[in-house]
Amino acid sequence: MTGTDRAGSGGSCGPGGAGEPGGRTVLLGVRHHGPGSARAVRAALDAVRPGIVLVEGPPEADALIPLAADEDMRPPVALLAHAVDEPGRSAFWPLAEFSPEWVAVRWALEHDVPARFIDLPATHTLAWQAADDRAADQVDDRAADQVDDRADGRAGRREPGDRPGTASTDVRGDPLAALAAAAGHDDPERWWEDVIEHRSPGEGDALAPFTALEEAMTALRQTEEGGEGDTALGRDLVREAHMRLQVRAARREFARGVAVVCGAWHVPALRRPATVAADRALVKGLPRTKVEMTWVPWTHRRLSRAGGYGAGIESPGWYAHLFAAADRPVERWLTKVAGLLRDEDRIVSPAHVIEAARLAETLAVLRGRPLPGLGETTDAVRAVMCDGSEVPLALVHDRLVVGDVLGEVPPGAPAVPLQRDLTRIQRRLRLKPEPAERELELDLRKETDAGRSRLLHRLRLLGVGWGEPVASRSTGTFRETWRLRWEPELSVRVAEAGVWGTTVLSAATARAETDAVTERDLAGITALAERCLLAELPDALAPVMRILADRAALDTDVGHLAQALPALVRSLRYGDVRGTDTGALAEVAAGLAERVFVGLPAACAALDADAAEEMRGHVDAVHTAVGLLGDARTPGHGDLGSRWRAVLRALSARDTVPGTVRGRAVRLLLDDDELAPEEAARLMGLVLSPGTPPADAAAWIEGFVGGGSGGGMLLLHDDRLLGLVDAWLTGVPTEAFTDVLPLLRRTFSAFEPGVRRSLGELVGRGPEARGSVTGAGSGIPGFATGLDTERADAVLPVVRLLLGRHPAPDDNDLVGADT
Incomplete structure (x- = not known):
């Protein structure tokens, strides 16, 4: 079922004619996914009653044919062949309920008639695929060399059509379009519907449509192009030679006759006389690779052309409806x-x-x-x-x-051990693969949800992207949100991951250990440690932690250390939720934090604008990580929180540190109540003094209130800071204002629209209306000196509703409210 077959629909009776089906060979050319072809095939088989049904497909799947009659088999499904030594190299043969091949196989099983696949074996198809990949790599390498040569002026010009192995375009690409054009139609799909899909199988001779379309395909094949370099044509000839050999063998074995169901493009070749010796010569010496085959679920979406399947159709849901x-x-x-x-x-x-x-x-x-x-x-x-x-x-x-219809395969279908284990876990966790995208909310405090989380994280480690974690509505670490969608190609990923182990747990453990050895980036190893904790892989975590400690001891780049720390701290939090022993992880995290504390002040000196912005991100990440660590004390490390605040004070006071980093250090200290508002106003006043270059002052403001730090609300509620910024901005010289404007626009554009509007209103009132930045007053700056109890009481009914407490007539406060 290659791309050249997708539009094939024609047929012929083999030698002997259609009038005497007994003992004859009947060729039924079809479109691979067409309800009209499927109905016509059923009617033809009922009329001919052959002794055997031969179907285009890989012969290795003959042993799987009886499973098509299993009550648990639900199309669409596909035959999957993968190389044993390289499971990622695979090929699919999809079949829907309205596929003529599926109808032929089901007819044979229902009438106790043997059925066989007669296409070229998958052992040769996958070997060709490997050879094509190697050839493509060589072509790419040569192209790269030629680019280098042209740069040196030594290479000649290559025309677009000169690439080796490319075949010229001909009717094999889409014979259906060629037939439609010959009939005067510009829409092949609509022409096909009119000629075939809307035709009742009871209209006239059951073999008439196959005979007529064989004649059309014969005429088309007489116009096909190609020469010695046409690889696709050459392989079609080999496939057809193999089919002819199989048809001859079946005719000798079954006296009642043979029915062949194949893409109509091949019918003229099967009808064409050829000697046995010539056919055997074509198939002799083909490359081989060891393959395994099974049935896998497929989807209507993957049958569509948009899904990337060469022999696909545009409307599988519509065709399924027409057939049913x-x-x-x-x-x-x-x-x-x-x-x-x-x-x-x-x-x-x-x-x-x-x-x-x-x-x-x-x-x-x-x-x-x-x-x-x-x-x-x-x-x-x-x-x-x-x-x-x-x-x-x-x-x-x-x-x-x-449509999003997903087929089902019976449990008895052959599968790699890893697939069997995955299926067992899916059933135990009641986590059914579905083709439609959906979100799954997990509460890790529940055993079933925790098991689902472990499975999805382990599959991600194995490269099986069934689920993608997304932002959860809850900020608690006991909640996870996943976006799930099962694609048929994931069956290949599972087979490919089978080289790591026979169970999901053992395979994920082996893959994590190997990734830790091959990973060279410190942040990548810390991320891997986090994934091991999320997937609950205790046997993998120990070697990963040893490698992490060794790499961290050798890495002197503060940026790398700062990138690695947050993942370790997140792992500690998730480990607590899952009850995992994270003592070793805490020790490594504390050691990383200490090294960051020592090296950060020196690393912040003499940075350009881009490097300063990147360093500000590192400071934010480390601050968040240390905050999550809390006041954890590990032997030999002391109080990490207080030591980090000392580093922030050092950064805020050093003139050699870029303004964006100094401003962020001041802001972080202010948010943690480690810096009084008056001191923050003093530091801002110094930075915004006339002696500071405007660009440096703007960078300090960006660090203090920019970068999504909620600085807009801070300016909105602190008259001192807003007044300082306002006074500095109005005093910036005209020639310098155009230089600092882009940075200021970036800073203030990140604020919420409501915050920007309120700041504009405050600035518009002027300093007299909003109060002097230097005036002393009682209470919190920006707020009244006392509490307005009347306004506060107005919210009590709403608060009671939120707390689920019914108001009482004499209940005027929230004392004793159930929380």
Whole structure:
């Protein structure tokens, strides 16, 4: 089922003709995912009653065919082949309920008729894939060398079409489009619907459509281009030679006749006479690799062309509906659309459905179509149910026309041990893979949710991106939020991860240990330690911590140490939530913090603007990390919090430290009540004095109130600081103002709109209206001297409601309120 097969739909009876099916070979050329082809194949098989059914697909999957009859098998599914030595190298053969190949296999199982796959074995297909990758790497290397040569003036010009191994474009790319164009249609999908999908299988001879389309494909193949360098054409010839050999073998074995279901592009080649010796010569000496095969779930979305599948279709959900709807498909489809829109709170009544059905029928008549197709129903839905809006129509296309149906595979299907363990854990945790994206809220205090968190973190370590952590609505460490979406390709990732172990726990542990050895960046190792704690991998944490301690002892870059510290501290917090012993982690975190404290003041000297901004980020990160550590005392390290505050005081007082770092140090001390507001105002006054260059003063302000630090609210409620900034800004000389304006705009644009508006109003009133910055007064600056009890009492009813307490007639305070 390659990209060249996607539009194939034609057929032929093999040698002997169609009139006498007994003992003959019947070739049923199909479009790989077409409900019309699927219905026609079923009707043809009922009429022919062959002794064996041969289907285009990898022969290694013959042993998996009986699973198609299992009651737990739910298409869409796919045959997955992967190289044993390199599980990441894989290939899929997707099948939907409306795929002709699936219908043929199911027919064979229901009628006790043998079924076999006859395409080129996957052992050769994956070997070709590996060879192609190596060739592409060599081409890229040569291209890079030629770029270097051209830079030296030694390379000649290469034309765009000169790349080795590229084939010219021909009808093999999309034969359906070529047939539609020959019939005078510019839309291949619509032409196909009119000719095949809207045709009832009971109309005339069951083999007639296959015979007619074989003739069309024969004419197309006579125009195909390609030469010795056309790799795709050459491989098609090899595949077809292998198919002919398999058909001959089946004809000798089964006297009742053979039915072959394959992409119609191949039918003329299977019909064409060829000697056995010639076919064997073509398939002789092909490269091989050891492969394993299984069934895996697939999705309608992955059947679509947008999903990247070469033989895909644009509307798998619509095709599934056409195949399943026995009668009145348009009315039933519009009913589905109405139900979806009603679920989205749009007003859609039965009258809308009736009117949309009438409009679709009318459009089909006006356009000369036998029945309303997807285009007519979509236009009717847009006009009648969506009021001409494309927004709800996009929802219909995403949910129904494409769809998120996920198939199911029976437990007995072959799988790598890691996949079996994952399936077992998913069932135990009631965490079912689903194709639709959804958010999952986890409470780590609950055993099931904690198990789900462990599983998702372990899979992320293994490169299986089923879940992506997102910001939680809760700030507590006992809450996690994940965004889940299962993609069929994750089955390949699971198979690939199987080299690390047979269970999720053992595989994640082995992968973490290996990553710790190969990781060269200190921050990367600390992040890995955090992930080991989140995934609860105690056997991996010990070696990771040893490597972390060794790397931290050798790294002298303060920036690297500052980047590594926050991840370690977060790991301590998460370890506490999960009950993990984090003593060794705390020791390493304290050692890192000490080294940061010693080296940071010197590292902040003589920095340019970009480096100063980066260092300010490091200061913020270390401050947050030390705050999370609290007043933890570890043997030999003392009080980390007080030592960090001493470092901040040193940074705030050194003239060699960039203004943005000094301003941030002052702000952090002020927020922690380690610096009196009067002292902060004094330091700001010194910085904003006329002797300080305006650019340095603007950088100090950026560090003090910028960077999302909530500085806008600080200026709003502290008249002293606002007055100092206002007085300095109005005194900046005209020639210097244009230099500091960009930095000031960046600083104040980060404030909330309401804060900016309130600051503008305060500044507009003038210093007399808002009070003097040097005037003394009682109470908190910016607030009244006393408490307005009448205004405070007004909020009591709302507070009672928030606390869930019913008000009493004589209850005028909140004493004893249940919290």
